[in-house]
Each structure stands twice: as C-alpha cells, then as structure tokens.
Amino acid sequence: MTEQMTHGSGPRRRRCCQAADGTQRQLGRGRGALLEPALLTALAGAEAHGYDLVRSIEELTGGEVVPDTGGLYRLLRRLEAEGVVTSSxxxxxSGPQRREYRLTAEGRTLLAHWVVHLEERRRALDVLTEAARAATEGPARPAREGRS
Amino acid sequence: MTEQMTHGSGPRRRRCCQAADGTQRQLGRGRGALLEPALLTALAGAEAHGYDLVRSIEELTGGEVVPDTGGLYRLLRRLEAEGVVTSSxxxxxSGPQRREYRLTAEGRTLLAHWVVHLEERRRALDVLTEAARAATEGPARPAREGRS
DNA sequence: GACACTATATGTATAAGACATATATCTGAC
DNA sequence: GTCAGATATATGTCTTATACATATAGTGTC
Incomplete structure (x- = not known):
C-alpha cells in the first residue's frame, strides 16, 4: 500500500525547549513576536531609555522575552522613523549619553491595536495549548477514514 | 534640557492590526511561531497529508494561523529530515498523488516539549496583555525619577 | 592600567515567512 | 473537447526579525 520514504536524515536540530544532540538552540524565533508590544507597553508607563527597556521588557514578559540589545536599539529607531516614539x-x-524615548499619540494608538491582537493570540494560544496537551496526554490515535 | 530628535520620517509601515497608509501588512511575523506546534498537534490526532493540514491547523488556532502551503510543505520536509515525522x-x-505524514515517537516527545513551552508563553502573554490593556485604558503617565 | 558596568550602536549570518509560480490529476460545466 | 476550478505537492525568491559578535565611550573601583 504505502512506500516508505525518508527525505534524508539531516542534522538533528531542535528549535525550542530541548536539544537531542546537545545543541540547545532554544528558539521559537523571538519567543512569539512579543518584543514590540512589550516595548510599547513599557514605554506607555513611563519614558525610558533603551538600556532600561531591556530589563523592563524582561519583567513584563516574565522572563520570556530577553531582548538582544542590538535588536532593541534597531527596533527603537525603526519605531521612531515610523512616528511611534520620539527620542531626545x-x-x-554624568555617565555615557542616554537617549530617552517617549510614546507618541500614534504610538498609543498602535498599542491599542496590539491589545486587540494580543487578545486574539491569547485565545488562539489557549485553544492550541489545550489541544496539544490533550494530544500528548491521551494517546488516542484513531485511524483516518478514506479520502475527503 | 533636551534636544529634540527625529531619525527620519521614513515610510509609515505598520505591522499587525492596522494600516495608517492603507498598506495593510498584517503580520506579527507568523502570528507568534505557532505553526510547528499546531502542525504537530494536528498530526498527533491522526496521520494526514499536507493539504489537509492547512485546514486543520487553521481550525486548531481559531483562524490565527493560516499556513502558506509552500512553507508548510517545506516545514514538513524539514521535520522529516529531523526524524519528527515520516511520510509515504x-x-x-485516484486524484493527484498524496503524501501521508505520521508523527514518530520522537515527534511526540517534541510535542510534549512544545506543550511546556506553550504554557510558558501563555503565561507571558497573559501578563503582557493585561499590562498592555491597563496601559491603554489608564492614561496614567507618572514621571521618571532620576538616574538608576 | 585593568576591569566591570552603563549605554548606544553596527556588522553579519541565519532562517521563518510571504508571495508568486510551476506541476499534475480529477471533476463538472459548457 | 476544453475550460475552469478544486485538490495536491513543490520550488524560487525576497524581505525581515532575530541571534550573536563586536565597537565605541564614559564612569567608578581596585
């Protein structure tokens, strides 16, 4: 009936949560695109400079998002170019120069949109997580019926 | 005290949820990296072929993840190379040839790891969403105190 | 002076994702 | 018969976020 196939037994990489071969590349790629909303949320509370944001974003996300400083500054400049934040x-x-960032009105609007989106994602994540857990706990493996 | 700055007023792009200029590029980039776990969950229930997975993944995520077919097939082949799924x-x-995919034992282990990760993400997303909503609803804008 | 910490920034490689397109088969409409 | 549309798998290519490394400069401590 079926012809066994294996495309190739490439290098066993494992994104996220584990490492079969010790590689330990723990990425879901940005832990779920939470950086921008976390940044906006942090800035909504109070103006801040980039270096501080690294820590406040980490707190805001319970340690899930630990921003790369390089990426964070790039994001800030992109947001500024888009009119979402301003800096001075x-x-x-004393000490090294600091740039302070503030949300603009447009930035607050964007954050409001993000809230809607985050809530949608949360619902989706709830549904998926429950389904995934059920799939791992209940080993039920019903066979598929015919085509269509 | 402060010197006003604007890096440049580039092209107003808006990822996610809106379009100030009509561009409507609605991406948080993959809606939060849910594709792989959704795929594994769908396959944990029953073997399936790629085309079916597009729809079952969409259902599993409440419409949040609508996989690009090209990307889905590439993901399936990558997962097969990693030993997470097998195909035949x-x-x-009758009809066009179909390749049926099945989760391997290794795939189930990976899914179990994903469950842990998804639950962490869900917690983080909860915290962030609440904070973001509070930030948009309460317009409180306390000033920052001095350095450190 | 060496070192650590604060603070901002660039360079670069990787990989996911979006979009377009190519292919083949089958069904039903006309 | 062929044309459109659905099913089904697949590649090409471009953009972009992210990770990781590194450069810079000031400040304080030993």
Whole structure:
C-alpha cells in the first residue's frame, strides 16, 4: 500500500525547549513576536531609555522575552522613523549619553491595536495549548477514514 | 534640557492590526511561531497529508494561523529530515498523488516539549496583555525619577 | 592600567515567512 | 473537447526579525 520514504536524515536540530544532540538552540524565533508590544507597553508607563527597556521588557514578559540589545536599539529607531516614539538625548548628565524615548499619540494608538491582537493570540494560544496537551496526554490515535 | 530628535520620517509601515497608509501588512511575523506546534498537534490526532493540514491547523488556532502551503510543505520536509515525522506516498488512489505524514515517537516527545513551552508563553502573554490593556485604558503617565 | 558596568550602536549570518509560480490529476460545466 | 476550478505537492525568491559578535565611550573601583 504505502512506500516508505525518508527525505534524508539531516542534522538533528531542535528549535525550542530541548536539544537531542546537545545543541540547545532554544528558539521559537523571538519567543512569539512579543518584543514590540512589550516595548510599547513599557514605554506607555513611563519614558525610558533603551538600556532600561531591556530589563523592563524582561519583567513584563516574565522572563520570556530577553531582548538582544542590538535588536532593541534597531527596533527603537525603526519605531521612531515610523512616528511611534520620539527620542531626545539627555544632556548635562554624568555617565555615557542616554537617549530617552517617549510614546507618541500614534504610538498609543498602535498599542491599542496590539491589545486587540494580543487578545486574539491569547485565545488562539489557549485553544492550541489545550489541544496539544490533550494530544500528548491521551494517546488516542484513531485511524483516518478514506479520502475527503 | 533636551534636544529634540527625529531619525527620519521614513515610510509609515505598520505591522499587525492596522494600516495608517492603507498598506495593510498584517503580520506579527507568523502570528507568534505557532505553526510547528499546531502542525504537530494536528498530526498527533491522526496521520494526514499536507493539504489537509492547512485546514486543520487553521481550525486548531481559531483562524490565527493560516499556513502558506509552500512553507508548510517545506516545514514538513524539514521535520522529516529531523526524524519528527515520516511520510509515504499513497498509491492506488485516484486524484493527484498524496503524501501521508505520521508523527514518530520522537515527534511526540517534541510535542510534549512544545506543550511546556506553550504554557510558558501563555503565561507571558497573559501578563503582557493585561499590562498592555491597563496601559491603554489608564492614561496614567507618572514621571521618571532620576538616574538608576 | 585593568576591569566591570552603563549605554548606544553596527556588522553579519541565519532562517521563518510571504508571495508568486510551476506541476499534475480529477471533476463538472459548457 | 476544453475550460475552469478544486485538490495536491513543490520550488524560487525576497524581505525581515532575530541571534550573536563586536565597537565605541564614559564612569567608578581596585
């Protein structure tokens, strides 16, 4: 009936949660695209500079999102180019120069849109997580009927 | 005190949920990396072929994940190369050739890991969503105190 | 001076995803 | 008979986020 196939036994990589071969590349690629909304949320509370945002984003996401500093600054500049945030250098302070970021009105609108989207994602994630758990717990494996 | 800055007023793009300029590129990039776990969950229930998976994944995620067929087949082949699924051509059937995919034991282990990860993400998403909603509803904008 | 911490930034490689397109088979409409 | 549309698998290619490495500069401590 069926002809066994195997495309090839490539290098066993495992994204997320484990490493069969010790590689330990733990990525779901950005842990689910939470960086931007987390950044906007952090900035909605209070203006801040980039370095601080690394920590506040980590707190806001319970440690799920630990932003790469390089990527964070790039994101901030992109958001500024889009009019979502504005920045200003803090002068007359000791220490390395700091740039302080603030949300614009447009940024608050964007965050409001994100809230709607996050709630949709949360529902989807709920459904999927429950289904995935049920699939791992109940070993039920009903056979498929015919075509269609 | 502060020197106003604007990096540049580039092209207003908006990922996710809206389009200020009509571009309507609605992406959080893969809606949160749910494709692989959704695929594994769908396959845990019953073996299936790629074309069916498009629809079952869409159902499993409440419409949040609508897989691109090209990407789905590429993902299936990658998973097969990794030993997560196996496939076989269905012979002696009418219609275009179909390849049927099955989860391996390794695939079930991977799904179990995904469940743990999804639950972590769900917690993080809960916290972030609540914080984001609070930030948009309550317009509180306390000023930051001094450095550190 | 060496080192660690704060702070911002660039360079670069990888890989997921979006979109377009190619292919083949089958069914039903005309 | 052929034309359109659904089923089914697959490749090509471009964009973009992210990860990781590295560069820079100031400040304080030993």
């Amino acid at each position: 250098w803090q002068e007359g302070e | 051509w269905q012979e002696g059937e």
